[in-house]
Amino acid sequence: MSRPRLRLVEVGPRDGLQTAGAAVSTDAKVAFVDALSLSGLREIETGAFVSPKAVPEMADSAQVFSRIKRKPGVLYSALVPNDKGLDAALAAGADKIAIFTAASETFNKKNINASIAESIDRFKTVVPAAQSKKLPVRAYVSTAFYCPYEGKIKPEAVVAVIKTLESMSVDEYSIGDTIGRASPDDVRRLLDVLLKAVPVENIFLHFHDTYGMAVANALTAWTEYGVSGFDASTGGVGGCPYAPGASGNVAMEDLVFAFHASGGDTGVDVRALQAAARGLSSALGRPLPSRLGKIAL
Ligand code: HMG
Numbered sequence: 515m516s517r518p519r520l521r522l523v524e525v526g527p528r529d530g531l532q533t534a535g536a537a538v539s540t541d542a543k544v545a546f547v548d549a550l551s552l553s554g555l556r557e558i559e560t561g562a563f564v565s566p567k568a569v570p571e572m573a574d575s576a577q578v579f580s581r582i583k584r585k586p587g588v589l590y591s592a593l594v595p596n597d598k599g600l601d602a603a604l605a606a607g608a609d610k611i612a613i614f615t616a617a618s619e620t621f622n623k624k625n626i627n628a629s630i631a632e633s634i635d636r637f638k639t640v641v642p643a644a645q646s647k648k649l650p651v652r653a654y655v656s657t658a659f660y661c662p663y664e665g666k667i668k669p670e671a672v673v674a675v676i677k678t679l680e681s682m683s684v685d686e687y688s689i690g691d692t693i694g695r696a697s698p699d700d701v702r703r704l705l706d707v708l709l710k711a712v713p714v715e716n717i718f719l720h721f722h723d724t725y726g727m728a729v730a731n732a733l734t735a736w737t738e739y740g741v742s743g744f745d746a747s748t749g750g751v752g753g754c755p756y757a758p759g760a761s762g763n764v765a766m767e768d769l770v771f772a773f774h775a776s777g778g779d780t781g782v783d784v785r786a787l788q789a790a791a792r793g794l795s796s797a798l799g800r801p802l803p804s805r806l807g808k809i810a811l
């Protein structure tokens with residue numbers, strides 16, 4: 515199997531900081547995004563236009579968008595749950611939007627107060643409105659391996675959600691191991707089914723790292739299945755407020771290091787990620803989970 519060039523999406527400013535507490539200032543978020551922009555990353559999920567009651571940490575996303583130094587060639591994207599979120603994302607100048615649903619009914623209800631079908635109904639106005647402004651659209655499918663409430667999720671449930679999204683012609687799917695519990699065998703079981711239904715270039719995998727298996731999962735998907743799209747969060751911060759026990763995303767610097775060590779081409783400078791993580795760590799006043807954060811290269 516040939517190994518395609520990697521396409522990495524930084525989700526730290528959104529997924530990483532959405533559970534960080536109100537202590538993270540807008541200044542610190544802007545500094546984090548600006549540092550990430552210098553690393554060679556091509557896409558940075560910069561904030562979320564969700565209810566401030568649901569996720570207070572993202573309430574200043576419009577200010578973050580207005581103050582970052584945009585680097586040409588980098589896409590600054592936003593998470594959006596509904597029309598109201600899309601309007602705010604457009605006003606803020608987001609370059610791309612990400613809608614989100616799940617393969618588990620219970621998680622989706624807790625996360626966005628909607629059944630899977632209701633959430634997809636909401637997207638039927640959001641997606642064409644974004645596309646009419648020429649914005650690319652990503653669709654997240656969370657809890658694709660395990661749900662904190664329903665346990666193990668069947669690969670067929672993930673495919674069923676994607677089938678209902680297909681008519682909207684979104685550009686890509688990000689398949690989430692929301693609670694960071696998947697193993698390489700779980701990844702194989704899902705990809706064996708998923709890649710029969712969706713072209714591999716439309717798939718991104720979004721691993722959280724609660725059980726320390728995220729790098730192994732990504733390498734498995736890349737080397738054995740040719741998946742080239744991965745999400746990660748510099749510093750390894752984060753989690754989902756509606757997925758109890760979930761830890762942060764796989765750290766971008768750990769993932770980039772693993773890909774480079776395996777002959778992969780990411781276009782990303784690990785030292786620049788380490789510098790971004792150091793800045794975030796001092797803003798948060800605590801060490802971050804990434805392994806590379808503790809190693810001088
Ligand atoms: P709801 O309460 O059902 O919504 O929440 P509503 O339409 O009844 O509105 C309630 C209030 O929210 C109203 O304000 C609305 O105006 C306001 P009020 O009248 O009470 O003052 N509202 C909004 N405000 C700002 N922006 C908006 C917006 N929409 C409504 N877009 C809703 C439904 C979806 C809004 C809410 O549940 C929500 O915002 N949830 C977001 C949850 C979230 O962000 N979770 C984390 C991200 S998902 C994740 O982390 C997983 C992922 O990383 C992948 C993986 O790891 O698997 C993506």
Ligand code: MG
Nearest residue numbers: 529690692754
């Ligand atoms: Mg996530």
